[in-house]
Amino acid sequence: MCPALEVTDDDLEVRMLLRANAELNWISGHYGEILKKFENQFIAVSGTNIVANGSSIDNLLSKLNAEGIDIKSVTTEYITKLVRIL
Amino acid sequence: MKALKLRIPIQIVADNENDKELQVVVSCRINLPHVGVIRPTFVVDTGSHISSLSYADAKINGLLVTHFPIKTSTHIGAADVNIRQLPEVRVLLVDATGVPHRFSLKQFCTEDPRVGSELEHRKAETIPSILGLSFLEETGLRLHVDMKNNSAYFEL
Numbered sequence: 366m367c368p369a370l371e372v373t374d375d376d377l378e379v380r381m382l383l384r385a386n387a388e389l390n391w392i393s394g395h396y397g398e399i400l401k402k403f404e405n406q407f408i409a410v411s412g413t414n415i416v417a418n419g420s421s422i423d424n425l426l427s428k429l430n431a432e433g434i435d436i437k438s439v440t441t442e443y444i445t446k447l448v449r450i451l
Numbered sequence: 452m453k454a455l456k457l458r459i460p461i462q463i464v465a466d467n468e469n470d471k472e473l474q475v476v477v478s479c480r481i482n483l484p485h486v487g488v489i490r491p492t493f494v495v496d497t498g499s500h501i502s503s504l505s506y507a508d509a510k511i512n513g514l515l516v517t518h519f520p521i522k523t524s525t526h527i528g529a530a531d532v533n534i535r536q537l538p539e540v541r542v543l544l545v546d547a548t549g550v551p552h553r554f555s556l557k558q559f560c561t562e563d564p565r566v567g568s569e570l571e572h573r574k575a576e577t578i579p580s581i582l583g584l585s586f587l588e589e590t591g592l593r594l595h596v597d598m599k600n601n602s603a604y605f606e607l
Contacts, residue, residue, distance in 0.1 A: 382480060385490055389464055390462065390464065393465045423510070441508075
């Protein structure tokens with residue numbers, strides 16, 4: 366076993382991660398339609414709703430702040446039609 | 452008797468509008484110095500040794516990246532960035548049975564644009580957070596990806 370590994374029992378942490386996974390899946394499944402509206406923008410997703418968008422991270426953060434939405438409660442994604450090669 | 456293996460599911464998702472162009476991603480929670488717990492999504496990139504919190508995720512979570520020492524400079528995608536060494540962080544992942552597991556990472560980095568122009572900042576913002584080979588090396592996790600059957604997981 367890896368010495369860095371330990372098991373915890375924190376339901377809240379698990380729920381947050383499962384929610385993030387569901388939001389990622391939703392973005393992936395709706396990428397085409399999201400792209401039509403938000404190409405080259407950052408979006409913030411909560412559940413199955415796009416709650417903010419912005420042309421830059423600063424712009425997105427301003428909008429989330431204005432709406433009183435905690436950035437840590439949403440999944441953010443940059444929407445582009447370009448293929449990502451790292 | 453065979454020991455039970457720990458399996459942490461990860462996702463294969465569309466990278467853009469063409470759902471045949473896919474990437475392997477994983478959501479996790481990280482306890483960051485000066486910031487607290489954040490919830491970034493990482494692209495799993497075995498072409499990179501470095502594991503790094505993106506400039507965008509650092510900004511989103513209010514991490515002042517310039518506080519941390521520059522380890523090296525490189526190109527990621529089209530962006531010219533400084534790679535900055537973070538202090539040891541704790542990463543939480545959830546296994547297939549819903550049990551959370553925490554891993555300590557000493558080689559975890561963040562990044563910022565090496566050149567201060569608006570264009571370079573814009574390029575750097577579009578780079579995702581990356582889990583590279585250093586993550587597999589430090590955690591001992593093995594990566595399994597079966598593109599044909601849309602299955603991916605870490606295993607220990």
